[in-house]
Amino acid sequence: MGQPRGSDDQNSLFAASEHGTLKLFLYGMAAIALMVADHRGDHLDRVRSWIGVGVSPVYHLIDMPGRIGRWLSDSLSSREGLLDENRALKDEQLLLRAQIREVAVLRAENDRLRRLLDATKDISTEASVAELLSVDLDPFRHRVVIDRGQSSGVSKGQVLVDVSGVLGQVVDVSRYTAHAMLITDPAHALPVEINRTAARAIAYGTGSTEILALPDLPQSIDLRVGDLVVTSGLGGRFARGLAVGRIASFSKPDGEPLAYAVIEPAAAMDRSREVLLLTSTTQVDIGPPLEVQPEADQEPTP
Amino acid sequence: MSRRKPVGWAFFWSLLLAFVLTLVPLPDAIEWARPQLVALVIIYWSLEAPESIGMGTAFLIGIVHDVSVNSLVGQHALGFVIIAWIVGRFRLRLRFFPLWQQSLAVLAILFNDRVVGMWVNGLTGINFPGWQYWAAPLFGMLLWPWVFLAIDSMRFRR
Numbered sequence: 001m002g003q004p005r006g007s008d009d010q011n012s013l014f015a016a017s018e019h020g021t022l023k024l025f026l027y028g029m030a031a032i033a034l035m036v037a038d039h040r041g042d043h044l045d046r047v048r049s050w051i052g053v054g055v056s057p058v059y060h061l062i063d064m065p066g067r068i069g070r071w072l073s074d075s076l077s078s079r080e081g082l083l084d085e086n087r088a089l090k091d092e093q094l095l096l097r098a099q100i101r102e103v104a105v106l107r108a109e110n111d112r113l114r115r116l117l118d119a120t121k122d123i124s125t126e127a128s129v130a131e132l133l134s135v136d137l138d139p140f141r142h143r144v145v146i147d148r149g150q151s152s153g154v155s156k157g158q159v160l161v162d163v164s165g166v167l168g169q170v171v172d173v174s175r176y177t178a179h180a181m182l183i184t185d186p187a188h189a190l191p192v193e194i195n196r197t198a199a200r201a202i203a204y205g206t207g208s209t210e211i212l213a214l215p216d217l218p219q220s221i222d223l224r225v226g227d228l229v230v231t232s233g234l235g236g237r238f239a240r241g242l243a244v245g246r247i248a249s250f251s252k253p254d255g256e257p258l259a260y261a262v263i264e265p266a267a268a269m270d271r272s273r274e275v276l277l278l279t280s281t282t283q284v285d286i287g288p289p290l291e292v293q294p295e296a297d298q299e300p301t302p
Numbered sequence: 303m304s305r306r307k308p309v310g311w312a313f314f315w316s317l318l319l320a321f322v323l324t325l326v327p328l329p330d331a332i333e334w335a336r337p338q339l340v341a342l343v344i345i346y347w348s349l350e351a352p353e354s355i356g357m358g359t360a361f362l363i364g365i366v367h368d369v370s371v372n373s374l375v376g377q378h379a380l381g382f383v384i385i386a387w388i389v390g391r392f393r394l395r396l397r398f399f400p401l402w403q404q405s406l407a408v409l410a411i412l413f414n415d416r417v418v419g420m421w422v423n424g425l426t427g428i429n430f431p432g433w434q435y436w437a438a439p440l441f442g443m444l445l446w447p448w449v450f451l452a453i454d455s456m457r458f459r460r
Contacts (some may be wrong), residue, residue, distance in 0.1 A: 020357070024387040027361050031383060034365075034376030044375045051369040055348075058318075059372065062325050138332040140431040144371045172372070179372045186428050188304055201335045207431055270330060 042156075043174060049150070052174025059145050059177055063133040069258045094138055125239050125278040128153070132273055133177070140207060142182035143222070144168070146277075159278040165243035165266030165276040166190070166231060167275060172256050184269055192244050192263075193232035197222050200232050203244060203263055209270045212245060219259050229263050239280060242265075253258070295299050312457040313354050315344050317363065321370065334434035338412055339441035340367055342449045344382055345408060348389040349396055350454075360386035377422045381415045388414070390430045400446050412439035 037043040095103040132153075133145040148154045150173050160180050168182035183190050188205040189213070199221055203212040217223070227247045233240030248264040320339040328336060344363065347355040366380030371378075388411055389396065396407055416439055420430065 019333065020387055020390055023357050024383060027357050028380060031361065031364070031376040031380035034379065035374050035422065035426075038375040047365075047370050047375060051366055055366070056372040058321060058325065062322060062327070064329075134327045136327045136333060136336075137325070139374060140435065141373075141428070186431070187426070198392070269423045276426040 024028040031214060037248070042121045049174040052149075052172070052177060053055045056149070056174060056176040059133050059135050060147075062135050063147075066134045078228050097121040103117075125159075125280055127276045127278050130275055130277050132275060134273075136178075141187070142168075142169075142185040142205065142207070142209070144180050144182060146170070146177075146178045146180055146275070148177050149174050150276075151175055154277060155279070158231075159242070159280075160270040161242060161276050161278060162267045162274070164268065165245060166238065167267045167269065167272060170277070182209075182269055183213060184265065190238065190244065191232045192229050194223060194231050194247075196224075199223070200234065203229065210264060211248075212265055214261040214263060215258065215287070217256070217261060218251055219261055223247060223259075223261060225250055239278065281289040310455065312381045313347060313351075316346070316453045316456060321367070324367075325370065335437050335441050337438050337445050338415060339442075339445075339449075340378075341382065341385055341412060341415055342408070342442055343448060344385055345389055345446075346412060346449060346450060346453050350457075352390060352393060355386065357383050357386045357390075374422060374426060377419065380422070385411055385415060396419070401450065404450075405443045405446045409439055409443035409460060412442040415439070439453050 008259055017236040034044065111143045126150075131145050131147045134292055135145045137143045137145070145159075148152065152172050154170060156170055156173055158170040160169060160182075167189070168180045168185070170178050172179050181188055181204070183203070184205040184207065186205050186207040190203045190205075192203045192214075193200045193202065199217075201214050203214055206213050225247050229244045229247065231238040231240060231242040231244060243266045245263040245267075248262045250259070250261040252259040318339070320343040324336070324339050340363065342358055344355065348360070360382040361379045362383040364377075365375060367373075367378040368375045368383070392407075396404060399407065413436070416436060420435070424430070
């Protein structure tokens, strides 16, 4: 680790600095090679996962004060309050159950209709609960740490949602923690569709938690402020129909080829703590279709 | 860690503390002002005890930093290697600067680190985040004397 120089630093200043410049060059090239390998593919997942095991305790350590605070407030809450909460939750559960029954009927009907149409099977998803650790990564990018990793079955590409909409996706996993990229990260792009018109677009993260951008809409698009935007399921990573947000503003500048819209995300991007991890259980073929079907203009949902 | 006495644990603890403070959640309103603490610690050790930290160590610290803040692996490694090199190069001069003058040099080094970061972000297609991006080196400069004194006292305690 330590370098054996130090004495020849004083004696031959020139030689030492030349030596240093060579080292700078070599380490610089190594760093650049790593960056290329990381950016171009998943070649460094192993490295991330190994070092991640060492970093996990630090994350958990930092999360500890908040955890203790919540535990204290839980254990100090009054009996009355707990009873009230319990009653409210029971009512809600009853309602949800009724709704689920309805959904089950609809799903069966949907499956039957899809079979009639010979469409591909809808992605069915499994969900598991996870928590975000209160750790700050980079203020200019929107990444979060999940308190579960490989050991709990978290895998790369899983989708993060909270009660009201899509949050993001898992980008790398180590043994006990995982990192996820939020949909508002400046490097994130999300295939969406407008629920009312089924027009498709790509929603880009902007680096602000309150804004997703739709920068390249055709001028002819039918769009209104307040329209619900959902995931389109194209690309195969996000299941279809997850709520993304609502159109907050829409402008068609004269003389510009493209219209521009802004989405206000539905999920509580910077406030969610409990999240759901969705796993797609059916394998989706991504890539060009194998055989061209007539009227295959509209791709079936993967 | 090293053969000389005053380094050893102080090196480890100062680094760990810097990592923890880099990850501790801050309110969103001031999050962008967080100084580059790990970089400051690297500057300190390359300046005061160059035998404790070479470019190789700076490189490894950078990789760990990259994994812990989930940036591109190699991004901070590159930045830290450059810092270790600059400080190593101008060490004999920097050491005889008074603390305020040293702080200015630290500002320049941290600023350069941000430029490297911006270059990498630009190449990977991330938009420039705005003026807040340049705030961290300023706060780093203001923090430098305290970091210096704090690690010094960690080293020479007892």
